[in-house]
Amino acid sequence: MSSVTAHFDLPLDAAAPGWARTAVTAVLGGWGLRDRAWLDDAAVVVSELVGNAVRHGGGQIVVDVEAYGRQVIVSVADGSSVVPRPRDPDGTGxxxxxxxxxxxxxxxxxxxxxxxxxxxxxxxSPGDGVTEAGTSRTEPS
Structure with a gap:
């Protein structure tokens, strides 16, 4: 199975979620993963994780993206050891x-x-995933 990775360092800044969305969707698109609805979902996930790191983390934010065929993992690291937990929504989040x-x-x-x-x-991801060259495979017609 082919795999590709990307790594981004972001400052602890309110603009970081937007930067992460833009960078991650550009990378995934460059790897041939271009389904718009799927990319939108990926952007929401990375934005939420980076937003949490900005609000509750510390230090520099590190975003990694890994693709193995059709499987993609995004990760966001920060300097806080506090483990996030889902909570009931309120006026602050x-x-x-x-x-x-x-x-x-x-x-x-x-x-x-x-x-x-x-x-x-x-x-x-929809489609055939990424190849070693970082582009999607297409079946002959």
Missing amino acids: GLGLRIVESLTVRWYVESHQGGKRVRAELLS
């Missing part, structure tokens, strides 16, 4: 991890360099 849960196969938390990394396995 509470929907982010529920949204991530609805758009992924699963998400989980790992220790990462004194902080944490939240990994989210996206639903399989």
Whole structure:
């Protein structure tokens, strides 16, 4: 199975979720994963994870994207060791991890360099996935 990876370092800044959305969708599109609805879902997931890192994390934010065929994993690391937990929505938030849960196969938390990394396995991308060159395979017509 072919695999490709990308890595982004982002500052702890309110604009970081937007930067992450733009970078991740550009990378996934460059790898040949171009289904618009699926890319929109991927953008929402990374935006929610980075938004949580900005609000509740610390230090620099690190975003990694890994694609193995049709399977894509996004991860967001920050300097806080506090493990995120879904909570009931209120006037200040509470929907982010529920949204991530609805758009992924699963998400989980790992220790990462004194902080944490939240990994989210996206639903399989439509199409044939990526090849070693980072482009999607197409079947002959």
